Amino acid sequence: xxxxxxxxxxxxxxxxxxxxxxxxxxxxxxxxxxxxxxxxxxxxxxxxxxxxxxxxxxxxxxxxxxxxxxxxxxxxxxxxxxxxxxxxxxxxxxxxxxxxxxxxxxxxxxxxxxxxxxxxxxxxxxxxxxxxxxxxxxxxxxxxxxxxxxxxxxxxxxxxxxxxxxxxxxxxxxxxxxxxxxxxxxxxxxxxxxxxxxxxxxxxxxxxxxxxxxxxxxxxxxxxxxxxxxxxxxxxxxxxxxxxxxxxxxxxxxxxxxxxxxxxxxxxxxxxxxxxxxxxxxxxxxxxxxxxxxxxxxxxxxxxxxxxxxxxxxxxxxxx
Amino acid sequence: xxxxxxxxxxxxxxxxxxxxxxxxxxxxxxxxxxxxxxxxxxxxxxxxxxxxxxxxxxxxxxxxxxxxxxxxxxxxxxxxxxxxxxxxxxxxxxxxxxxxxxxxxxxxxxxxxxxxxxxxxxxxxxxxxxxxxxxxxxxxxxxxxxxxxxxxxxxxxxxxxxxxxxxxxxxxxxxxxxxxxxxxxxxxxxxxxxxxxxxxxxxxxxxxxxxxxxxxxxxxxxxxxxxxxxxxxxxxxxxxxxxxxxxxxxxxxxxxxxxxxxxxxxxxxxxxxxxxxxxxxxxxxxxxxxxxxxxxxxxxxxxxxxxxxxxxxxxxxxxxxxx
Amino acid sequence: xxxxxxxxxxxxxxxxxxxxxxxxxxxxxxxxxxxxxxxxxxxxxxxxxxxxxxxxxxxxxxxxxxxxxxxxxxxxxxxxxxxxxxxxxxxxxxxxxxxxxxxxxxxxxxxxxxxxxxxxxxxxxxxxxxxxxxxxxxxxxxxxxxxxxxxxxxxxxxxxxxxxxxxxxxxxxxxxxxxxxxxxxxxxxxxxxxxxxxxxxxxxxxxxxxxxxxxxxxxxxxxxxxxxxxxxxxxxxxxxxxxxxxxxxxxxxxxxxxxxxxxxxxxxxxxxxxxxxxxxxxxxxxxxxxxxxxxxxxxxxxxxxxxxxxxx
Numbered sequence: 001x002x003x004x005x006x007x008x009x010x011x012x013x014x015x016x017x018x019x020x021x022x023x024x025x026x027x028x029x030x031x032x033x034x035x036x037x038x039x040x041x042x043x044x045x046x047x048x049x050x051x052x053x054x055x056x057x058x059x060x061x062x063x064x065x066x067x068x069x070x071x072x073x074x075x076x077x078x079x080x081x082x083x084x085x086x087x088x089x090x091x092x093x094x095x096x097x098x099x100x101x102x103x104x105x106x107x108x109x110x111x112x113x114x115x116x117x118x119x120x121x122x123x124x125x126x127x128x129x130x131x132x133x134x135x136x137x138x139x140x141x142x143x144x145x146x147x148x149x150x151x152x153x154x155x156x157x158x159x160x161x162x163x164x165x166x167x168x169x170x171x172x173x174x175x176x177x178x179x180x181x182x183x184x185x186x187x188x189x190x191x192x193x194x195x196x197x198x199x200x201x202x203x204x205x206x207x208x209x210x211x212x213x214x215x216x217x218x219x220x221x222x223x224x225x226x227x228x229x230x231x232x233x234x235x236x237x238x239x240x241x242x243x244x245x246x247x248x249x250x251x252x253x254x255x256x257x258x259x260x261x262x263x264x265x266x267x268x269x270x271x272x273x274x275x276x277x278x279x280x281x282x283x284x285x286x287x288x289x290x291x292x293x294x295x296x297x298x299x300x301x302x303x304x305x306x307x308x309x310x311x312x313x314x315x316x317x318x319x320x
Numbered sequence: 321x322x323x324x325x326x327x328x329x330x331x332x333x334x335x336x337x338x339x340x341x342x343x344x345x346x347x348x349x350x351x352x353x354x355x356x357x358x359x360x361x362x363x364x365x366x367x368x369x370x371x372x373x374x375x376x377x378x379x380x381x382x383x384x385x386x387x388x389x390x391x392x393x394x395x396x397x398x399x400x401x402x403x404x405x406x407x408x409x410x411x412x413x414x415x416x417x418x419x420x421x422x423x424x425x426x427x428x429x430x431x432x433x434x435x436x437x438x439x440x441x442x443x444x445x446x447x448x449x450x451x452x453x454x455x456x457x458x459x460x461x462x463x464x465x466x467x468x469x470x471x472x473x474x475x476x477x478x479x480x481x482x483x484x485x486x487x488x489x490x491x492x493x494x495x496x497x498x499x500x501x502x503x504x505x506x507x508x509x510x511x512x513x514x515x516x517x518x519x520x521x522x523x524x525x526x527x528x529x530x531x532x533x534x535x536x537x538x539x540x541x542x543x544x545x546x547x548x549x550x551x552x553x554x555x556x557x558x559x560x561x562x563x564x565x566x567x568x569x570x571x572x573x574x575x576x577x578x579x580x581x582x583x584x585x586x587x588x589x590x591x592x593x594x595x596x597x598x599x600x601x602x603x604x605x606x607x608x609x610x611x612x613x614x615x616x617x618x619x620x621x622x623x624x625x626x627x628x629x630x631x632x633x634x635x636x637x638x639x640x641x642x643x
Numbered sequence: 644x645x646x647x648x649x650x651x652x653x654x655x656x657x658x659x660x661x662x663x664x665x666x667x668x669x670x671x672x673x674x675x676x677x678x679x680x681x682x683x684x685x686x687x688x689x690x691x692x693x694x695x696x697x698x699x700x701x702x703x704x705x706x707x708x709x710x711x712x713x714x715x716x717x718x719x720x721x722x723x724x725x726x727x728x729x730x731x732x733x734x735x736x737x738x739x740x741x742x743x744x745x746x747x748x749x750x751x752x753x754x755x756x757x758x759x760x761x762x763x764x765x766x767x768x769x770x771x772x773x774x775x776x777x778x779x780x781x782x783x784x785x786x787x788x789x790x791x792x793x794x795x796x797x798x799x800x801x802x803x804x805x806x807x808x809x810x811x812x813x814x815x816x817x818x819x820x821x822x823x824x825x826x827x828x829x830x831x832x833x834x835x836x837x838x839x840x841x842x843x844x845x846x847x848x849x850x851x852x853x854x855x856x857x858x859x860x861x862x863x864x865x866x867x868x869x870x871x872x873x874x875x876x877x878x879x880x881x882x883x884x885x886x887x888x889x890x891x892x893x894x895x896x897x898x899x900x901x902x903x904x905x906x907x908x909x910x911x912x913x914x915x916x917x918x919x920x921x922x923x924x925x926x927x928x929x930x931x932x933x934x935x936x937x938x939x940x941x942x943x944x945x946x947x948x949x950x951x952x953x954x955x
Contacts, residue, residue: 047502047503047504047505048502154590156590157590184359184360184529184591185359185529185531185570185573185574186359186569186570186573186586186587187359187586187590188573189572189573189574189575189584189585189586189587190586190587190588192575192584193583193584193586196583211502211503213503213577214574214575214576214577215575217575217576217577217581218575218581218584238581241577241578242578251504251507252503252504253577254507255503255504255506255507256503256532256577257506257507257510257530257532257533257535257536257537258532258535258536258577258578259531259532259535259536259555259559259571266507268504268507268508268511269504269507269508270508271458272472272474272475272505273502273504273505369848372852374848374851374852397856397857398856401854401855401856402854403854404851404852404853404854405852405853405854405855406854409852409853410852412845412848412849412852414845417844417845417846418845418846418848418849419846419849420846420849420850420864420868421846421868421942421943421944422867422868422871422941422942422943422944423864431850431853431855431863432853432854435853435854435855436854467943467944469943469944480849483849483853484853486853487853487854
């Protein structure tokens with residue numbers, strides 16, 4: 001039974017080019033489907049503009065899909081702003097890249113962690129205080145840091161505080177959008193370990209969005225590779241990172257600089273990722289694809305099951 | 321090592337009395353690729369900004385930076401202007417903001433040509449086109465006339481590189497050149513830098529927080545921590561046999577791309593604040609091998625192999641050799 | 644570009660219309676011109692005759708409509724007071740006002756911008772602090788206080804310069820200083836912070852790193868970029884060339900547009916007030932239009948062209 005499921009979700013924005021350009025639709029997310037089970041992590045990887053953050057916001061219910069449906073606990077996501085939506089939102093929490101931006105600079109750490117408890121009317125004053133102390137302990141923040149303000153904390157400590165706040169309402173799903181990208185390696189490892197520990201202890205499901213494949217491999221049970229709003233490959237992280245089938249995943253995986261000998265020969269793509277507002281015909285990746293054939297420019301490949309059970313959207317990969 | 325191109329000795333920088341660099345010794349040989357790795361605030365960028373006199377006047381800089389026989393730290397502005405861009409060029413992390421938003425990119429490259437190679441007018445314009453081609457900017461004829469905001473991040477970094485090449489420098493200092501870029505674009509830029517280094521024979525100093533990037537690009541790597549170099553080794557050797565506990569910790573904290581998944585070994589605690597530096601080894605408070613002796617004095621460099629040295633008093637102890 | 648200019652022009656006309664309408668409403672609601680011009684004790688027949696003569700007895704919307712169509716035809720009406728065309732009354736005052744405001748503008752720009760640049764380049768130095776202290780003093784002291792002070796010291800105490808009148812060029816000095824110093828202070832502060840902002844940008848470091856000598860970095864890379872926000876403030880000052888002298892003209896008894904306006908408002912001399920407002924708002928709107936167009940020239944990011952590739 002999945003906790004969150006997206007079924008054929010699209011999100012279309014309307015943007016203008018230039019000051020007086022005609023508004024044109026931009027498909028930030030185009031017909032994607034996935035589901036996340038309790039206690040599991042789905043990693044979403046891709047480059048800027050691929051729609052991974054938009055996917056996160058749709059999953060959180062902050063943005064409505066233009067098309068397709070989102071089910072949380074088997075129930076359709078209520079419209080934003082309604083009481084049902086607010087109640088559900090407490091069960092869905094976001095942690096993003098910039099903890100300082102996510103915090104109120106004037107409030108102490110303890111006050112920020114307590115805030116969601118007050119908003120959702122959880123516990124009385126002393127219960128809340130105990131709960132805040134327990135939450136801070138869970139995320140590994142020393143008790144004396146509770147009375148500090150965000151700017152008096154290091155980057156890693158801030159991210160822990162944001163996490164404590166996110167956990168206050170006992171969420172079932174955590175959307176983590178580049179949660180460790182701004183942190184140094186040694187701190188990043190601390191936060192990643194803490195996230196996986198908390199997931200294990202609390203059975204939280206996670207949508208882990210990142211451009212860093214190494215980090216995604218570390219935390220994910222399943223991974224989806226996105227390119228220009230669509231999922232191009234989805235499945236077991238070990239399989240995908242060891243032997244990517246989609247040419248884009250292959251380029252992405254091979255682009256990761258690693259110390260020591262590499263397993264996959266580097267594929268250096270030419271050109272920049274295209275603009276979502278100016279999407280190539282057929283497979284959006286075909287202009288940069290080293291193995292593209294005529295069919296790639298003509299038709300959009302479906303996401304189909306490949307031999308080992310993973311999903312791949314490429315005309316050149318044989319279906320199972 | 322052959323006669324070094326650049327030789328840095330006991331370089332120290334402080335801002336308002338707080339130390340940022342606490343004694344750097346570093347040589348760069350002609351044509352070699354050296355990596356500087358470390359976490360934010362370790363001083364890897366400050367080292368080169370100080371060397372080129374690019375720090376704000378609030379910084380106090382002491383020590384020595386020699387380019388050949390020329391001392392840079394006390395050099396008059398006219399001498400520095402000739403060296404910057406002409407003999408040592410530098411590119412930065414965020415190419416979009418590193419280029420002047422109100423000037424056409426071609427003009428910005430031509431400025432370097434005029435300053436360092438006396439080129440003007442049609443000669444300069446032709447050379448700008450050649451440089452754009454060399455750094456792989458497609459449709460160069462049109463692109464020289466556009467503005468930075470009309471280009472992607474990757475293309476802007478190529479413009480920065482073209483600008484750096486304009487002065488035909490002997491050394492290119494690349495400060496986190498791909499950190500702001502997407503993975504596939506990062507691969508393109510690293511590829512380009514590697515190719516250009518071979519073509520031109522210039523030396524490359526690559527500053528990065530990413531151990532993988534440095535490992536791929538550089539023959540020799542220096543690891544920095546809290547304003548000092550703590551380990552220096554050929555890169556293959558460093559990643560296969562790290563010796564300083566900090567280097568070991570960094571590698572253990574990094575998730576792998578291959579092999580069995582393992583729990584990351586985080587380094588406990590955080591980097592010491594500049595106003596709260598430990599008396600001896602700056603890493604001692606986070607180090608599981610530390611003893612009272614670590615706090616007694618700043619550890620000197622201990623040679624542990626050919627071209628390999630680490631600033632740790634326990635580096636010869638059994639526990640660390642095994643690690 | 645053409646559409647850009649067209650939209651801006653449309654917006655400018657709308658602004659002027661609103662200003663004129665607003666003035667009409669306020670002036671007509673706040674008192675009966677007949678009572679003020681003729682004095683309240685005037686015989687009722689005289690008042691009625693006055694109202695009839697000037698169309699003041701018609702419904703207010705009709706007055707507005709007539710008035711507005713007249714403006715569109717370039718007919719700005721006659722002064723209630725002496726029956727002369729309002730436009731003539733106003734036009735003959737313009738040179739006097741410009742005699743004060745143009746030199747004052749030159750003083751603001753010529754003193755404020757260099758002082759701001761100098762202060763930014765020598766940040767936290769003694770000179771920076773002195774310049775900024777004067778700048779703050781300059782714009783916190785209201786121009787009429789400064790004007791009165793100048794009159795007291797230079798005209799009354801020292802007797803070097805006259806305190807009023809407009810015959811000799813020496814009469815211009817005190818009012819120009821009184822108006823210019825405050826604006827110079829504002830511009831100095833603004834220019835300084837715009838320069839500091841730009842000097843802290845990564846592209847300034849890039850310019851230094853590629854070997855551009857510091858003087859050239861400042862002239863070639865910092866000044867053009869710092870000019871972008873500064874243009875807004877200068878534009879505002881140009882826009883107030885007509886309206887900026889109301890207070891000082893009164894202090895120095897200067898027969899300019901500002902004084903005409905004060906008198907006309909007191910008399911509910913609608914046509915004259917409208918005419919002045921039209922002039923003032925047209926100046927303001929025109930200078931705003933020029934500022935907007937200048938932005939496009941100075942900053943390619945505002946030209947509204949589509950990104951060539953990538954584009955996030």
